[in-house]
Each structure stands twice: as C-alpha cells, then as structure tokens.
Amino acid sequence: xxxxxxxxxxxxxxxxxxxxxxxxxNLDFSDEDSLLDAGVIDSLGILDLVGFLEETFGMQAxxxxxxxxxxxxxxxxxRFVESKR
Amino acid sequence: xxxxxxxxLERAAKARPDHEAVVAGDRRLxxxxxxxxxxxCAAVLCERGLQRRDRVAIFLDKSPExxxxxxxxxxxxxxxxxxxxxxxxxxxxxxxNDCGVRFLITNAQRAGLLQESLHExxxxxxxxxxxxxxxxARSLPNAFDVPRPAPDAAPCVGEDLAAILYTSGSxxxxxxxxxxxxxxxxxxxxxxxxxxxxxxxxxxxxxPFSFDVGLNQLITAVEKAATTILLTFRFGDEIVRAIRxxxxxxxxxxxTVWAVLAGAAPSFRKEKLETLRYFTNTGGPVPTETLxxxxxxxxxxxFVLMYGLTEAFRSTYLPPEQIDLRPTSMGKAIxxxxxxxxxxxxxxxxxxxxxxxxxxxxxxxxxxxxxxxxTARVLRPHPFxxxxxxxxxxxxxxxxVRMDEEGYFFFVGRADAMIxxxxxxxxxxxxxxxxxxxxxxxxxxxxxxxxxxxxxRVHAICVVADGQETDAAALLAHCATELPQHMLPRxxxxxxxxxxxxxxxxxxxxxxxxxxxxxxxx
Numbered sequence: 146x147x148x149x150x151x152x153x154x155x156x157x158x159x160x161x162x163x164x165x166x167x168x169x170x171n172l173d174f175s176d177e178d179s180l181l182d183a184g185v186i187d188s189l190g191i192l193d194l195v196g197f198l199e200e201t202f203g204m205q206a207x208x209x210x211x212x213x214x215x216x217x218x219x220x221x222x223x224r225f226v227e228s229k230r
Numbered sequence: 231x232x233x234x235x236x237x238x239l240e241r242a243a244k245a246r247p248d249h250e251a252v253v254a255g256d257r258r259l260x261x262x263x264x265x266x267x268x269x270x271c272a273a274v275l276c277e278r279g280l281q282r283r284d285r286v287a288i289f290l291d292k293s294p295e296x297x298x299x300x301x302x303x304x305x306x307x308x309x310x311x312x313x314x315x316x317x318x319x320x321x322x323x324x325x326x327n328d329c330g331v332r333f334l335i336t337n338a339q340r341a342g343l344l345q346e347s348l349h350e351x352x353x354x355x356x357x358x359x360x361x362x363x364x365x366x367a368r369s370l371p372n373a374f375d376v377p378r379p380a381p382d383a384a385p386c387v388g389e390d391l392a393a394i395l396y397t398s399g400s401x402x403x404x405x406x407x408x409x410x411x412x413x414x415x416x417x418x419x420x421x422x423x424x425x426x427x428x429x430x431x432x433x434x435x436x437x438p439f440s441f442d443v444g445l446n447q448l449i450t451a452v453e454k455a456a457t458t459i460l461l462t463f464r465f466g467d468e469i470v471r472a473i474r475x476x477x478x479x480x481x482x483x484x485x486t487v488w489a490v491l492a493g494a495a496p497s498f499r500k501e502k503l504e505t506l507r508y509f510t511n512t513g514g515p516v517p518t519e520t521l522x523x524x525x526x527x528x529x530x531x532x533f534v535l536m537y538g539l540t541e542a543f544r545s546t547y548l549p550p551e552q553i554d555l556r557p558t559s560m561g562k563a564i565x566x567x568x569x570x571x572x573x574x575x576x577x578x579x580x581x582x583x584x585x586x587x588x589x590x591x592x593x594x595x596x597x598x599x600x601x602x603x604x605t606a607r608v609l610r611p612h613p614f615x616x617x618x619x620x621x622x623x624x625x626x627x628x629x630x631v632r633m634d635e636e637g638y639f640f641f642v643g644r645a646d647a648m649i650x651x652x653x654x655x656x657x658x659x660x661x662x663x664x665x666x667x668x669x670x671x672x673x674x675x676x677x678x679x680x681x682x683x684x685x686x687r688v689h690a691i692c693v694v695a696d697g698q699e700t701d702a703a704a705l706l707a708h709c710a711t712e713l714p715q716h717m718l719p720r721x722x723x724x725x726x727x728x729x730x731x732x733x734x735x736x737x738x739x740x741x742x743x744x745x746x747x748x749x750x751x752x
Contacts, residue, residue: 164703167710167718181464187316187715188464188490189652189684195494211465211494 154202155223161197162219166190176219191216198222204229233388234411235304235449236272238418239265242455246429251452252294253476254460259294261455264301266377267294271302273378275333278356282307282384283391285329288439289313289322289336289344292460295360295374296439297448299335304392304411307384308333311394311406312440315340316714319347321404325396326351329406329599338363338371388412394599395442397540398657400628400646406599407540416592417442417543418449420565424547425480425508425534431456432505434478436463436487441653442540443512447482466495470503477505484513484653485520489683492523499527508532508550513653514685515641518557525553535561537641540655541608542625543593545569546639560631560639567591569639571631572613581635584642587627588613594625647738649678651686654716658738661709661717665690668708670698673728676719677742679749690719691741693727 152160155176162180163170169185172178180186186194194216195206204226215225232238242251243265251264259267275286286303288310290296296312303310313325322344326334330353336344337360348354348368357366358373392414394406421427433451435458437444451458459476463469469491472478483491488511491498509524509531516524516535525533533553537560538544546569548561563569570578571585579585590612597605608626615621630642649656658676665674673693678686694700702722709718731737 164706166715167703167706168715170703170707171710186464188466189486190715191464192490192494192683207496209496211467211496213465216465 154226155219157201158198158222158226159219161194161201162186165193165197174219176223179217180219181213181217186216194222198226202226202230232415234386234390235392235414236268236301238415238449238452239268239301242452246455249455250457251455252297252458252460254292254294257294259297264294264298267298267374268301268305269380270374270376270378271298271335272305273381274358274373275303275306275308276381277378278333278358280306280308280333282386283309284333285309285311285331285394286333286335287311287313287326287331289315289334289340290360291315291337292435292438292462293360294460295335295337297458297460298374300393300439300445300448301452305384306381307386307390309391309394311396312438312445313396314438314440314714316438316716318712318714319344320712321714323347323350324403325406326354328396328403329394333358335360335373337361341366341369386411388415391596393445395440395445395540398648398655398660399604400644400648401657401659403657403660405601405604408596408599409543410596413543413593413595414445414449416566417446418453420567420593421446421544422450422453423565424549425450425510427451427454427456427480429454429456431480431507432459432476432478433457433480433482434459434461434469434472434476435482436461436469437482437484437653441513442538442543443482443484443510443536446544447480463490466490466493467497470495470497470501473503473506474501478503479505479507480510481506481508482510482512484511485516485683485685486652488516488520488524492520492527493683502530503528504530506531508534510534510536510547512536512538512544514650515558517682519682521557535559537561537639539589539625539627539629541595541597542589542591542627543595545587545589545627548638552638556634556638558640559634560641562637562639564591564593567593571633571639572626576613578614579633581633584630584632586645587629587631587639589625589627590622594623647677649676649686649688651678651681651688652684652716656688656717661688661690661713661719664709664712665692665705665719667712668700668705669695670700670705671695673736675728675736675738675741677738677745679742679745681720687720688717689745690722691728692722692724694724 247262357369532550612621
C-alpha cells in the first residue's frame with residue numbers, strides 16, 4: 146500500500162486546500178473553521194475544488210451538491226465526500 | 231445639461247424618484263434615497279474641508295454605500311478612487327499613497343484590516359466609516375448616518391478628474407488611470423447605445439466598481455434611471471437565483487464568471503431565465519466550449535463579446551448577430567470611436583496584417599496619475615494626423631491585433647509581459663517582488679501560461695539563493711500574506727538559473743515558449 150492510499154479523506158482535502166489556497170495555511174485552520182467566511186475560497190476556487198474531489202475520490206458531484214453547506218470547511222467537505230461513496 | 235457624473239443621478243432622481251435604483255439582498259434604494267445618500271456623503275466631505283480635485287478612496291464590499299460614495303464624492307467636487315475589496319493591505323496602502331488620498335470611506339471590518347498600515351499613509355486625514363467602529367483617532371464611525379442637505383455645487387467642468395482606477399501593466403506597481411467626468415459620461419452614453427440599455431433594464435452587477443466595466447454598468451443604469459442589482463457570489467447558483475428573484479435583464483462577466491456558470495451552476499442549465507436579455511464579456515476571451523455551453527443553456531440571451539483597456543475604457547464589441555460568424559473576434563469599434571492598427575515601422579496596417587491596436591475617441595483617459603513617462607508611452611500623438619492639423623492624443627493598447635477584410639478585429643497577443651488572469655491585469659514584477667521578499671531566492675521570473683478557465687495562470691520560476699532551502703508550499707504561504715488570491719502563482723518551479731537574452735535581460739519570451747510547448751507536447 147502506498148502512502149498516498151493510506152492518507153485519509155480529510156488529509157487529502159486539507160493538503161489540496163493548503164496548496165491551492167495558501168492563505169489557509171497561514172491562518173492555521175482547524176477542520177471545522179469556515180473557509181467560506183474567512184474568504185479563503187473564492188468562486189473559482191469552488192470550481193477547482195469540485196474538480197479535485199471528482200478526480201481524487203472518483204465521485205460525481207450532482208447538481209444539488211454545489212452549495213455552501215457542503216463546501217464550508219474541511220469537515221463538511223469530508224462528510225460530503227463520504228456520503229457520496 | 232448633464233456634464234458631471236452626479237448630474238446623471240440628479241436627473242434620474244428628478245425623473246423617477248420612486249424607481250428602484252440599487253438592490254443589495256434585502257436592501258432596496260429608490261432614486262430619491264440614492265440621491266439623498268450621495269448628497270449626505272458630499273455634505274460630510276465638504277464639512278471636513280474637501281477641496282475640488284481632492285482624492286477620496288472607497289474600500290467597501292459591493293453595497294449601496296459604495297454606490298452613494300461614488301456619486302457623493304463627485305457631487306462634492308472630489309475624485310473617487312474605488313479600491314478592489316479583494317486586495318490585501320499592502321496593495322491598498324500603495325494605492326492610497328500613490329494618489330495621496332485625503333479621505334478613506336470604508337467599514338469597521340475593513341478599517342480593522344488596515345489598522346496597522348494606516349500610519350504609512352501621511353496624506354490620509356480621516357477614515358469615514360459607513361458603520362460603527364472602534365474609536366481610532368482618525369476614524370469617524372457612522373459618518374453618514376445623519377441625513378444632510380446637499381452642499382453648494384463645486385465649480386467643476388467636464389474636463390475635471392472624476393475617478394482614478396488602478397490597474398497593472400507589465401512592470402512595477404499598479405498605476406492610477408485618470409478618468410474625467412467627460413470620459414465617464416462618454417463611456418456610459420456609448421455603452422447605452424450599443425447595448426440598447428433601456429429604462430426598465432435591471433442590471434446584475436457582480437464585477438467590482440474598481441474595474442472600469444463594473445463601474446460603467448452602474449453609470450449606465452443611473453443614466454437610464456434603471457436598476458442595478460449588486461451581488462457578491464461564490465456559487466454559480468447564487469447568480470442564477472439573483473437573476474430569477476430580481477428579474478435581471480443583463481449580466482456582465484469576465485471569463486471566470488462564465489466558467490463558474492457553465493461548470494458549477496446546475497440551475498443555470500435547468501431553467502430558462504426569461505427576463506434576461508443580454509450577457510457581456512470582457513477581461514479576456516471566453517473559451518469556445520464555455521461560450522457554447524452558456525449559449526445552449528440560455529439560447530434566447532444575446533452574448534456580446536467586448537474588449538477594452540482601462541486607459542481607453544472600452545474599444546470594441548462584437549454585435550451578437552456576428553457571434554456565430556466570428557466567434558473568436560473582438561468585434562469592431564464602439565460608437566464614436568476609431569480603432570486602427572499600427573505596424574512595427576509605424577505604418578497603418580491593412581486587412582490581414584498584425585499591429586498594435588490604437589484607440590481614438592472620447593473615452594481615451596487622461597493618463598496615469600503622477601506618471602508622465604508611463605503616460606507618454608500609452609497616450610501618444612495621433613500617428614497620421616499632425617497636432618497642428620487637429621491630431622489629438624490617442625491610446626496605444628500594447629495588444630497585438632489583426633483585422634479581417636470587413637473590419638473585425640482578432641486578438642493575437644500582448645506585446646509585453648503583462649499577464650491577464652480571471653479578468654485581472656497582473657504585473658509579473660509585482661509578484662516577483664513579493665517572491666524575492668521571502669529572502670530565500672536569488673531570482674524569480676513570473677509568466678502567464680494559457681489556461682482554459684481563466685485565460686492565463688500565474689506561473690513562477692525561481693532560483694534558490696546559495697545556502698538557502700525552500701519549497702513551493704513555503705513560498706506560496708509567504709506570498710499569500712502579501713498578495714490576493716488571483717495574483718498567487720498556481721505553480722512554483724525551481725531551476726538552477728534563468729535564461730538570459732543577448733542583452734542580458736531575463737528571457738521571458740523563451741521561458742514562456744518552452745513551457746507552452748511542454749503543455750502542448752508533454
């Protein structure tokens with residue numbers, strides 16, 4: 146088993162968020178903190194995040210999934226991904 | 231007669247006092263209320279001693295207060311400087327210092343972000359807050375809460391400076407483009423004409439007022455006493471909901487907006503947005519695939535492709551009936567305006583030739599604030615009509631463009647290293663400067679690489695200094711403290727050294743060409 150496969154869902158989401166939105170790294174985010182309220186993720190960032198989730202977790206985000214409830218924090222993103230598996 | 235910006239608002243309030251002027255969520259302002267708010271703002275500024283030509287910066291989220299401030303500053307005889315709400319304090323301080331602002335209109339939260347930097351702006355006399363705020367020596371909470379009668383009219387003329395819009399070039403820090411009242415009114419009149427903006431227009435405004443197109447939307451709406459709907463969005467469906475709930479008739483976007491609507495706004499494809507009449511795009515080309523998705527989803531809506539640069543406000547538009555014939559064209563000259571191409575040897579280009587786009591007309595700006603040399607590069611004497619025979623200053627865009635037999639223009643590329651990403655102009659040197667301030671690099675070069683969603687993406691090529699260690703994540707984290715998201719490199723690459731051109735300068739063209747090639751043939 147490679148190390149990449151051992152990484153948990155929140156690990157991989159956290160890693161992506163930190164690399165794509167470096168501000169999150171500086172703000173020392175917890176998994177529960179709102180990325181949207183802090184202005185870490187903009188509209189284009191949502192688009193990239195959807196692409197990342199679909200590609201990484203082999204899931205398909207449906208129409209109703211693209212809402213602030215699912216995209217608010219690392220924790221809500223994790224629950225969203227797990228609900229899709 | 232309307233010859234100053236606020237005259238448009240006064241006229242609208244007289245003609246349609248009860249008509250909805252500005253909508254922001256649950257808040258609604260009619261023209262009577264809009265004018266009263268602008269006049270209160272003007273009165274407060276005059277009480278504080280504002281003089282004709284004084285600069286007043288506005289650093290606010292899209293809001294009725296921001297709209298009132300724009301017209302209020304004009305009413306007081308001042309010059310408004312809208313600052314993009316996305317900027318970090320470093321850039322805000324640069325702008326406020328560069329044009330020596332006397333007053334800043336903002337809110338408590340944003341004033342808090344700037345708190346530590348305000349002492350770096352010696353010209354700043356007072357911070358006028360639109361809401362409550364902490365008692366800083368220079369800040370005035372609830373500055374505009376008590377309605378005031380309009381002050382005496384300032385003795386301005388149409389040639390007076392009305393606004394300074396900051397924008398980036400290929401080098402250095404953002405420069406302030408000076409627009410006169412006459413420029414703003416001409417821009418509004420011209421756009422109203424070719425978009426056939428009417429009295430019952432309901433314009434959805436998602437672009438910032440620090441961007442000429444966003445500002446122009448507001449002015450055209452006021453010119454027609456029509457309605458502006460303000461929206462800050464992150465999810466595409468928020469745009470769709472606003473169009474539906476507010477019966478919007480028009481939406482102006484940059485490529486990012488269309489990428490979001492085409493790719494992450496499910497309701498956009500599902501329902502016909504009956505009230506919508508037109509979309510406009512500016513700030514870079516829309517990828518063909520995105521454009522066809524948008525048009526398929528809402529086939530009854532006209533899509534108008536436009537091109538312009540802040541220095542000349544707006545240059546070309548593609549009439550919607552041409553979009554199937556020339557989907558990659560920038561269109562033809564806007565009304566009242568002449569657009570021509572000048573070749574390398576200064577000759578006028580014919581059809582098929584490539585040249586620099588030159589703009590002649592009433593929206594040519596007054597140049598860059600306090601930068602005569604930069605201004606002289608962009609605003610030059612008419613190349614074919616001598617000044618003594620009536621030739622005036624025209625605007626050289628720096629964009630390489632081709633024209634077809636029927637006079638339609640096609641974008642070829644930039645003549646310099648400026649990057650255009652998500653509708654923003656980004657100066658490579660500004661990003662490089664922040665990278666270098668990390669203290670661990672010997673050199674940095676920043677280029678734009680083609681990106682289907684955002685036009686170009688920022689790409690950094692770095693040389694680590696001797697004895698230093700770093701990685702991409704650490705550098706990006708450093709940049710994120712100083713730069714807004716749209717200026718951050720999407721990728722950081724490390725090389726042993728940067729290639730030089732024969733004259734000893736970093737070979738940007740070579741760096742870019744090698745990487746574009748690598749993307750095309752991996």
